[in-house]
Amino acid sequence: xxxxxxxxxxxxxxHLVLVDALSRRxxxxxxxxxxxxxxPAATRSLHELEDILGVPLFERGPRGVTATVFxxxxxxxxxxxxxxxxxxGRHVVELADADRGTVIVGTHLAGSNVLLPRAIATVxxxxxxxxxxxREASPEALLLELEAGRVDFIVGRLTVASDxxxxxxxxxxxxxxxxxxxxxxxxxQRAVDLAELADYPxxxxxxxxxxxxxxxxxxxxxxxxLPVNRVETTSFxxxxxxxxxxxxxxxxxxxxxxxxxxxxxLDVPLEPIGHSVGLTLPAARTPxxxxxxxxxxxxxxxAGMAPLSGDxxxxxxxxx
Numbered sequence: 080x081x082x083x084x085x086x087x088x089x090x091x092x093x094h095l096v097l098v099d100a101l102s103r104r105x106x107x108x109x110x111x112x113x114x115x116x117x118x119p120a121a122t123r124s125l126h127e128l129e130d131i132l133g134v135p136l137f138e139r140g141p142r143g144v145t146a147t148v149f150x151x152x153x154x155x156x157x158x159x160x161x162x163x164x165x166x167x168g169r170h171v172v173e174l175a176d177a178d179r180g181t182v183i184v185g186t187h188l189a190g191s192n193v194l195l196p197r198a199i200a201t202v203x204x205x206x207x208x209x210x211x212x213x214r215e216a217s218p219e220a221l222l223l224e225l226e227a228g229r230v231d232f233i234v235g236r237l238t239v240a241s242d243x244x245x246x247x248x249x250x251x252x253x254x255x256x257x258x259x260x261x262x263x264x265x266x267x268q269r270a271v272d273l274a275e276l277a278d279y280p281x282x283x284x285x286x287x288x289x290x291x292x293x294x295x296x297x298x299x300x301x302x303x304x305l306p307v308n309r310v311e312t313t314s315f316x317x318x319x320x321x322x323x324x325x326x327x328x329x330x331x332x333x334x335x336x337x338x339x340x341x342x343x344x345l346d347v348p349l350e351p352i353g354h355s356v357g358l359t360l361p362a363a364r365t366p367x368x369x370x371x372x373x374x375x376x377x378x379x380x381x382a383g384m385a386p387l388s389g390d391x392x393x394x395x396x397x398x399x
Contacts, residue, residue: 083132092164094128095157097121098136099227102154106143155226162228162364170367180369183212185221185230188284188313189253190356192335194384195234198376209369217313219287225361231370233359234377236332238289241362249357250381254333255290256344260322263343271345273301281306282318282329293352294330332356334384356381 093114100110101121111121129136136150146154169181186195199211214221214230218238224230226244241247257276265271265279277298283305284291291311298305310327312318315335321327322342330349336342358374360366366374 085131089131090128091124093124094131095161097124098128098150098154098157099161101125101137101144102146102150103223104143105145109143158223158227159363162226162361165228166364166367169369179208179210180206180367181210181212182367182369182373183214183230184373185214185216185224185233185235187215187218187221187233187235188290188315188335189236189332189354190234190250191215192315192332193337194250194334194356194377194380197380198373201380202373202376206369206372209372211373215314217285217287218289222359225359228361228364231366232361232374235356235359236289237355237357237359244362246360246362247357248360249355250377251357251384252355253353255330255349255352255354256333256336257347257349258322258329258331258336258342258344259326260324261341261343263326265328265345266343269346271347273298273347274303276328276345276347277303277306279306279308280325280327281309282321282327283309283311284313284330285311288313290330290352290354297349297352 096114097110100113101107104110104113107118107121107125111118114121116124125137132149132153134149135147136153137144137146172180184195195213199213202209202211214224216224218233218235221230221233221235222245225233237247237249239247257271259266265276283294295305310317310321318329318331319339319342322329328345330352332354333344336344358377
């Protein structure tokens with residue numbers, strides 16, 4: 080099989096953007112809508128790219144398209160190129176005006192309530208014209224955004240080690256607690272029975288999260304079925320409001336509830352459920368000056384939080 084000549088002028092930037100959109104959307108219709116082109120134009124561009132590469136990138140089906148092994152491989156490279164071009168444009172802007180710039184940070188539940196806001200406030204004192212864009216999504220969605228260069232780095236729970244694509248850098252360790260509102264019938268009760276808890280409504284993380292799997296394993300170890308009456312979300316605003324207005328039970332990182340006396344922990348140890356909170360960065364990209372400024376702010380804030388959040392040493396060492 081001949082190696083495709085991708086620098087002969089036939090490959091266009093729009094081809095790279097298209098495969099990224101197709102992989103995320105799973106359909107030509109969805110990709111075309113996102114890119115503001117017609118469906119025939121998107122289909123034609125895909126055929127052009129497949130002709131250039133000489134292999135099928137997507138399998139067409141009644142419910143959309145699915146990437147082939149060739150499509151998955153090429154999409155990874157396409158996202159790397161798109162990320163580098165995005166970074167290059169922003170880097171030039173920052174060099175032209177050192178006091179300005181933009182950093183885009185992704186976050187999910189852990190780290191979003193205390194660590195990230197404090198770090199942003201710290202950085203803005205020194206660089207008030209720095210624009211910080213915070214994007215909240217599931218860990219899986221944020222990793223795709225990181226790969227494509229649409230976020231500079233992610234702040235949140237670390238569940239896997241660094242690999243060839245990403246670098247994980249631990250900031251501190253944090254426990255997970257079962258919590259309820261202060262007026263809940265179980266608030267202040269010693270040694271709460273887990274079986275009794277199962278009768279209450281629950282808020283659980285989404286099925287795709289590591290914390291959800293750990294909670295399911297916790298229930299299984301105690302021989303108790305997962306609560307049927309439940310809401311599944313990783314939105315802290317939704318979680319907090321439901322906690323304050325109803326009798327739900329939720330599993331949350333300890334720092335999230337530390338400064339809110341309206342929410343209290345239950346006397347139910349969740350060991351060994353806990354986690355390291357830290358940064359996930361792209362292995363192949365150097366952070367921009369703006370990103371480095373916010374990373375330093377996060378490291379400084381985390382160093383001061385470590386004694387309050389468990390046994391983390393705040394050293395910023397990478398999690399194994």
